[in-house]
Amino acid sequence: MSETDLSAHHVGITVSDLESTLPFYRDVLGLSVVDRFTVSGDAFSDAVDVDGASADFVHLEADGIRIELVEYEPEGRRSPATGLNQPGAAHLGLTVPDLDSFVDGLPEDVPALSEPRTTESGSSIVFVRDPEDNLVELLER
Template sequence: MIGELHHYGVTVSDMEESLDFYRDSLGLAVSERLSFASEEFSTFVGVEGVDVDIAFLDAGGGAVELLEYAAPPGGDANEGVENNDVGAAHVCLEVPDIEAVHDDLNGTVEFLSPPQRLSNGAKVAYVFDPDGNVVELLEA
């Protein structure tokens, strides 16, 4: 019934600032840009009067979808959210060398901590996009 993961979508406050992060800092390529201001899209997302700019970025076996709503204005879903809160979410992206990525991006991207080696052997780090959305980097 269910196929492969197609994309992970996240609402952002500023498309260009988010593209600076996902495209320029993390290296994801923009594969498609769309915009919708239609009754059908409003019905689809359950929000009246939608005007939205969308960018899809290639993430290997799937995509990251960035959505900036020009209208109507929304709130900040990350306000006061901790990683252990029900509903807290993150997207995980594989990197070949997490220490090198940390060294390269530290100071320009906010890391929650330096890379950590977990008891299962995985090397991981959480970073925050410009809106505070969590992105996990996993050495693969």
């Protein structure tokens, strides 16, 4: 297989409550919902290696990148929170045209790790958490 055989399809985020997490991505971040569906059955259970699995999915669009929120049944055990510097830690990165204005417009209940900061690379960044503590990096180049 060569590099040209691969193309990105989506970035997935597993959540415990899809209906309470979706408004953050749709309403707060302004991403468009492009699809909603449920998957179950033996083939799905085998593919995800979870006995009796079914899952509800929402696909959102962010400038050509599909973001998949998924809620599984049965729900697995929650992973311990990880800091950004810990192996296995993950985050979603989204660019915004004006970081300070975007952050000023966030609801008060959206926690940030710090105020926006400009790094040595010249990018301004801030990390926020979704309702389930998943990290989202907002950046302005």
